[in-house]
Amino acid sequence: MTTGAGAGAGGNSISGGTQGTVVQAGHIENLVVHQTPPPADEVTVAPPFGRRGTPLRGRAELLARLLDASGTHVLYGLGGVGKTSLALAAADVLARRGAPVWWVAAQDAGRLAGGLRAVARRVGVREDELASGQTADLLWERLAALPGPWLLVLDNADDLALLDGPGSLAAGTGWARAPRTSGLVLVTTRDGDPAAWGAGPVLHPLGALPGPEGARVLADRAGEQAGPATDAELLAVRLGGLPLALDSAGRYLASVAERPAFLRTDGEPATYGAYLAALGTGDLAVDRDGTLARIWAMSLRLLQDRGHARVEDVLRLLAGFADAPVPLRVLAPGRVDIPPGELWTCLQALDRLGLASLRTDGEPVVTLHPLVRDAYRGERERLSAEAALDSEVPEEHGPLWPLLVPHLLDDLGPDAPEDVWAGAVLAVRSLNARGLVAEAGTEVERVRRGAADRLGDAHRTVREACFEHGRALLNAGREREALALLGELAAAVGVAVGADRPTAPAPAADPDLDAHPHPDAATAADPALVPAEDSDLVFALQVRNELATALQQNGQLERARTEYAGALDGCARALGPDHWRTLACRHNLAVCLALLGRTQEALAELETVRAAEARTLGADHPNALVTRENRAVLLLESGDRDLARAELAAVVAARHRLLGADHPHTLSARFNLARCLAPADALPELTAVLAARTRVLGPGHPVTVATRETLERLARTLPG
Missing domain, CATH: 1.10.8 (Helicase, Ruva Protein; domain 3)
Incomplete structure (x- = not known):
């Protein structure tokens, strides 16, 4: 090491082999410390083939493309993702083919410069030329003159400023440049910032193995x-x-x-x-020796050195969420204390280094690597995430809900506060509304029992969880269990249940009438439209409506009609005749009338509901689509096949767009549309619906069974 002092330094000067020497002076200005690279004959540029072990997995396609490529290619991603292993596999193949291969460690200036000087000597640069200070230019001139393929690997080049060397990496005048021959340069790095690399190199992100x-x-x-x-x-x-x-x-x-x-x-x-x-x-740590923690800490320090002062705060905030994509909307100003501009640049930086994955196609989300999440997740981080989630929830059918659900269902421990349990109920409600029968069934009982243990059976959140449990049971075809649970809930909230509960379901209605009640009649009270003092009344009316649905699905049609009529009367008085809840109750009463054989009364009620929903909600609102489908079913039953077919085709298209191909309501509309077709045309469509319902609902679900029976009856009517 050498040191040199400026004019005002009092003449202090030390030179030669002074490593470890302490310099003491009264006044020092402009102290310059130079780290001299090791002598060229002490630097190895041989590939570390001794590190080869188990086969390279999951990178075969990229390896093949690299072996056929030339130019500069950058392998970037999270520390530990296998960048060096891929470069070593390429070096192995090319070396076996007889190509010159050089391996330069690029994690610090000394090893990078020393390694590239050694490569320069290998390709014919003389010592006197190296002394001229033009090593980079001379190196790339000699490489350009080499015949045939060759490979230069710059490994662990995480600090891109080092690659600038005497010029600029982005401008193509630094240590790493694009060769003008059939040579290949591979650079492994954490940093995949396109602006820093410039237009020359080809960037290859290395993600997790499937x-x-x-x-x-x-x-x-x-x-x-x-x-x-x-x-x-x-x-x-x-x-x-x-x-x-x-x-x-x-x-x-x-x-x-x-x-x-x-x-x-x-x-x-x-x-x-x-x-x-x-x-x-928690009995076993993945990172037992701290290797991963050290790798990730180095990445964070690298980002902080580049001016991202709050990048660790952002990473810790993300670590508090569930192991799932985090919608950026929950990180908006007012929910977190990080300015939005700084938050965004930190997210981009985490994405470039592979610590997180940022996606902006569709609803913007960021996903933290699960092991990074484990390393930085603690009680403080979890509470910060809860605070970000504890805000006004979006519309139930909006695109944000599927992203929120895993976070709302995370960390439901015995000490979770009331608002966390309320959020979990909202998550289960979303699963029910989206027709995710298996997922709702798995989560709802856990939420209900956990909330009851924490808050007590009489708490409103617990009763709402019971309500969602009843809905989930109905969706799963477990009508008798649903009736028992909703009957108990109705009694608890002051709803008159009527006669004794049935001990067995009555005979099922015609399975070809694939009509169903409004699912959204069972959602939470709308605080913007319901006065606070009336919220308990509205909830009781919801319970009565769902109890009527359970009675209907148990075959107790007259009792269901009575309960629907009572719920309709209560909603009309509390909310008004055109409120969506009132219209949903009227719709459900119409379906029950249809099942009782009172088709014309049902059609008249459904036409009233259809017109009001089109006016107040829009023709493609989920509630309106349910009404349109069930009205079309009754038109079909009344003999108006053409009108029914046109309406059902429109419902299928809207449902497919809004809910997806496998949503139970999409499949319901396809089933009913198939019934409008000639038998030969209906057979393949019903076969497809049966396959989808078997996959989504299960082979024993009543709706699946009814579909199978309908298909079998239809098949018997066809010749051959």
């Missing part, structure tokens, strides 16, 4: 004794498909398997499933 490929990485290390491939895939997903973490987990399981069973501690995981369970309970 589940099957991640499972193969685990199996390469742990072997078959660690469990089936399905368990390995689940563990690979939990580890975020990060090759370094997969390799670590595989090595751990292999080391356990090497020991006799009597030398293992109690509970020490020896299989993929046990390892995954231990992670879930």
Whole structure:
């Protein structure tokens, strides 16, 4: 190391081999410290082939493209994602083909400059030319003159300022440039900022390995004794498909398997499933030696050095959410204390380094890598996320809801506050409204019982959870359980249940009448339209309406009609005749009248509802589409096949656009439209609907069974 002092430094001067020397002076100005790279003969540019181990997984297509390419190619992504392993695989193949291969460590200025000087000597640059200070230009001139393919790897080039060298990386005058021959330059880095790299290099983001490929990485290390491939895939997903973490987990399981069973501690995981369970309970840390934590801390320091002062605050905020995409709307001003401009640049920086994935096509979201989330998640981070979520919820059918649900259902521990349980009820309500039968059934009982333990059975949030549980049971075809639960809830909120509950369902209505009540009659009270003192009344009317639906689905049609009529009368008086809840109750009463055979009365009621909903909600509102479908079904039953077919075709198109192809309501409209077709045309459509309903609802769901019976009856009418 050499040091030199300016004119005002009192003449202090030290030169030569002074590493470790302490300099003491009374006055120092303009101190310049130079780190001299190691002598060229002490720098190796040989590829580290000794690090080759298990096969490279999940990168075969990209490797093949790189081997056929020339120019500068940048492999960027999260630390531990396998950038160096991919570059090493390319070096191995090209070296076996006889191509010159040079490997330069680029994590600091000394090793980068020393390595490139060594490469320059290998390609014919003389010592006197190196002394001229034009090493970069001379190196790339010699490389351009080389015949045939060659490979130069710049590994771990995370600080892009180092690649500027004597010029500018983005301008193509730095240490890394685009070769003008058939040579290939591979750069591995965390930083994929296109502006910093300029127009020359081709950028290749390296993401997580998909589940099957991640499972193969685990199996390469742990072997078959660690469990089936399905368990390995689940563990690979939990580890975020990060090759370094997969390799670590595989090595751990292999080391356990090497020991006799009597030398293992109690509970020490020896299989993929046990390892995954231990992670879930916190009994096992993925990053046991802190390697991943050090890698990610280096990434954050790199970003902070580039001016992103609050990048760690942003990362910790994201860590408080569930392991799922976070909609950026919940990070808007007023919900978090980070200015929006600074938040956005930090998100972009995290995305470029692979710590998070930022998507702006459609609803903007950011997804933190699951292991990064684990490393930075704590109580403070979780509470910050809860505060961001604790705000006015969007419209139930909006695109934001599917993104909010996993976060609202996260961290439902016994000490979760009241507002967290209220958010969980909203999440279950969204699952019900979107027809996600299996998901709603899995979550709703957990929410209901957990809220009851925390808040007590009489709490409004718990009663709303019971209400959603009843809806989920009805959607799942468990009508008798739903009737029992909703009957108890009705009694608790002061709704007259009427006669004794039935001990068995009455005979089912005609399965060809695929009509259903309004799902949205069961959603929460609208605070903008319902006075606070009337909210309990509105909730009681909702319960009565849903109880009527349970009675109807149990075949108790007259009792259902009575309850629907009572709910309609109450809503009309409390909310007005054109309120959407009142219209939903009127619609449900009309469906019940149709099932009772009072078709003309039902048609008249549905026409009233259809016109009012078109005027107040719009013809394609989910409620309006339900009304249009059920009215078309009755038109079909009344013999007006052409009008019914045209209306059902429009409903199918709207549902497909708004809800998706597999939503139960989309499938319902397709079923009814098929009934408008000639038998030969209806058969393939009903077959497709049956397959979809079997997949979505299950083979034993009453709606699936009714579809199968309808299809079988139709098939018997066709010749052959």
